[in-house]
Amino acid sequence: MNAPVDIAQKVSQVDLHDAVQVQRIEAFVAERRASLFHRPAWLLGIEAGTGQRATGLITEQLGLVTGWLPLTQVRSLLFAPVLVSSGFGVGGGIFAEDNASANILAQAAEDYATRNGFPTVEVRGGAIPAGWRSWDDRHCCFERELAADDESELLAIPRKARAEVRKGLKLDLTVRVGRSAEDLADHYAVYSESLRNLGTPAFPRRLFACMLEAFPDQSDILTVSKDGRPIASVLSFYHDGAVMPFWGGGTFEARSARANELMYYELMLHARRKGMKRFDFGRSKTGSGPYRFKKNWGFEPVPLTYGVWTAHGAEPRDIDPTSDAYQGKIELWKKLPLPVANRIGPWIARGLA
Numbered sequence: 001m002n003a004p005v006d007i008a009q010k011v012s013q014v015d016l017h018d019a020v021q022v023q024r025i026e027a028f029v030a031e032r033r034a035s036l037f038h039r040p041a042w043l044l045g046i047e048a049g050t051g052q053r054a055t056g057l058i059t060e061q062l063g064l065v066t067g068w069l070p071l072t073q074v075r076s077l078l079f080a081p082v083l084v085s086s087g088f089g090v091g092g093g094i095f096a097e098d099n100a101s102a103n104i105l106a107q108a109a110e111d112y113a114t115r116n117g118f119p120t121v122e123v124r125g126g127a128i129p130a131g132w133r134s135w136d137d138r139h140c141c142f143e144r145e146l147a148a149d150d151e152s153e154l155l156a157i158p159r160k161a162r163a164e165v166r167k168g169l170k171l172d173l174t175v176r177v178g179r180s181a182e183d184l185a186d187h188y189a190v191y192s193e194s195l196r197n198l199g200t201p202a203f204p205r206r207l208f209a210c211m212l213e214a215f216p217d218q219s220d221i222l223t224v225s226k227d228g229r230p231i232a233s234v235l236s237f238y239h240d241g242a243v244m245p246f247w248g249g250g251t252f253e254a255r256s257a258r259a260n261e262l263m264y265y266e267l268m269l270h271a272r273r274k275g276m277k278r279f280d281f282g283r284s285k286t287g288s289g290p291y292r293f294k295k296n297w298g299f300e301p302v303p304l305t306y307g308v309w310t311a312h313g314a315e316p317r318d319i320d321p322t323s324d325a326y327q328g329k330i331e332l333w334k335k336l337p338l339p340v341a342n343r344i345g346p347w348i349a350r351g352l353a
Contacts, residue, residue, distance in 0.1 A: 088203075184212065
């Protein structure tokens with residue numbers, strides 16, 4: 001009589017610097033249509049750009065991957081260390097074929113965090129394990145189908161927002177899409193000024209260079225300029241038929257020039273020409289200015305569910321910029337000279353994954 005075959009699920013840590021393991025997980029993500037933030041390329045780009053180590057856990061059965069939990073080990077001198085799934089993303093939580101795989105990954109994440117001195121594990125979307133604290137009232141995502149042609153895309157925008165786009169189209173603005181050093185420099189100049197004006201530290205410029213390198217065929221920068229000066233710019237990703245404007249902003253001048261409105265409209269057109277079918281407007285804090293902006297563009301908010309595990313006696317980290325604890329710091333940051341903000345901001349922001 002043959003001995004029974006062991007078909008129990010096995011869990012292991014992934015070495016994302018092993019090309020064979022990376023290829024397996026990329027194939028799993030593509031076949032199951034998981035998010036951009038589940039891709040090893042995302043984790044490795046983040047690691048290269050911020051120094052925060054990339055890792056992850058997989059479950060396997062009979063040699064086949066059944067679950068995947070991407071992890072970024074976030075360490076900072078200002079905040080408690082945390083495992084984030086997925087670092088600097090808005091999604092990328094536990095992705096598994098069944099509840100058994102999801103539960104195994106959750107327990108493995110708790111064990112890994114305990115062994116390596118991480119008092120907190122944060123997961124963004126996916127299965128939220130029993131016993132973990134979860135919420136769905138803080139952030140929403142926004143997505144809709146792209147229209148069939150340029151005019152239909154314009155008409156798909158609600159009347160008031162469409163009027164702003166038309167104003168931008170009538171002004172003498174130039175739009176450029178690229179991935180060159182000049183594109184990167186213009187993007188960072190606009191992005192960092194935009195975040196300083198909002199009272200938020202900017203991520204390192206190196207992060208954006210590394211993410212462009214990590215996604216050579218699935219990322220680019222669209223910049224709107226006035227009189228040769230960049231005033232609005234966005235770095236976008238292309239994944240599973242959707243364009244994702246991810247890191248972007250505009251200067252004060254962009255407001256009167258309607259450059260932000262023009263930027264997103266032109267990105268919609270550009271994405272359709274690249275073969276994309278959907279526009280993923282990303283995550284916004286519920287009730288915030290960006291939340292209202294996206295609703296005004298006709299996007300319906302969909303709540304995002306996040307979860308957190310904390311070790312016994314530990315407190316979850318608080319990096320919410322709307323928290324009362326940060327309001328004074330935000331107002332102070334807005335007053336910093338831009339060169340000063342750009343020198344110290346990236347050192348802080350690399351811990352805000």
